[in-house]
Amino acid sequence: MATLTATRPIFRASLRSAQANGHAVFIPQCRKIVFEYCDKWPSSANTRTFLLKHLRSVAEENPHVELVVRQRNHKEPIARGFYINDRDKVVPLNGFEVNGIQKKVQLLLDSSGAKIKPLKRRTIESTTESARGIWSGLHVDELFKI
């Protein structure tokens, strides 16, 4: 090249767009839930009842989730949710009644799979610029003097 340009070239592989889930369509983040139960132990009794009676309706209401049932003997019952961000959430199901198990399953279905982060101390985070712009001391009627 005879002349050097002041600008850096843009490489084609770096041209990408950012996700906007929910702006036009929403992709639910939970893709699979695996239920593991024991066939004998009483701690899995409520889980077994749930699997026999309520799992079918959960599957019908959530066709985007793959539901897997595994027998895991002599262990406590769990529900493991797999998410699109490659993370998983494990929820123990012992100690809950059937409606409690339903609530935990709903929790797994609603979750995004992201790590739980404390929101109390976080300042505003946004992908868009501020609506009113950032204040400038040069753009007021009287020049701002420090």
Next chain:
Amino acid sequence: MQNAQRRLASTATAQKLKPTIPLSSVRTFPPPQALKPKDSKSPIFFDSDTWAASQPPPPAAVTAFAHRVGLGKLTTSPKLIQQACTHESITLPYSKLHPNKPLPLTNTNLATLGNSLLGLFATEFVHASYPHLPTRVVKAAVSAYVGPTTCADVAREMGAAPLLRWYRAPNTLLRPAVLHHEALSSVSRALTALVYQERSIEAAKSFAHNYFLSREIDLRAMIKFTNPKKALALTVEKFGREKPISRLLKETGRFSVSPVFVVGIYSGQDKLGEGFGSSLSMAEFRAAEDALQRLYLTRTPPDQLRLPSQTFTGDVFGNLSSLKSTPYIPGELGHAEVNYGSAGRSSIVNPANRTLSEEELEED
């Protein structure tokens, strides 16, 4: 801990991308080919990665994926979706592992068709939304909306990564190595083509708009200038306005270590752009950039958008769709950008055209 840190990035990603199969999809595990029979002493040639990659995903996972993307009612069987998730790199190892079985259907043709469709929808959308955008920026924007990186990202965000069947083929003399993002990008393109094939072009258009063209791109970062003052002067001349003049609007700290100058660039009475800087020339540069960006980034409001693909009615077989098409009113064509700085790397400037009277005078 130190050894883990020293591990190369390539091996780390290779570990992460090793094919994994859900146990629910395999009947007998470990596979009989992997086990050595008691009688024979011959060695067994079994590659677990190839075997894992050639396993089909469980039908429940494929159906769930189809429903997640809104294509649950597209077909009755998950075979088409499975075809969309199968990259052609799987055929060679599959044929070696299962010489008697028929080869799995791959998504190459679908991906090519989907690529063309996405390019069509993206180009008309970008051009209609930003009528004054320079050509090179339109091309960059189209790449950002439906290019290879975005297609791979879309496929990953849909959850196609565990369903993708591919093989990391090495470099050969005839074709380069197959990369994971390349295989993934074929999935989202193939899905667009599937929607076109099974439904109609309008359905494919709405699929493209929902999953690709609703994403966010940084258009401002794609507009770059080497000499914005010159480009602005030529553009203003093209629009038939007065020559641009820059005026100092505000300043502070001129001889200090941190001066700030605010310069406005005017064409007659109209302020075209404003810029700040720590030097007068920098502020003028930014003002010219601002003026050009205000022109290039003028956007048609989405409700007033008129896309040429509105005139496509009907499906592949020429049957008119039941939806009544509204009469198409073409959008206004934007002014083409000036030649300077628009033709990529060429810095050719055309000499100013002489009028006929001048030439006649010269002849005399």
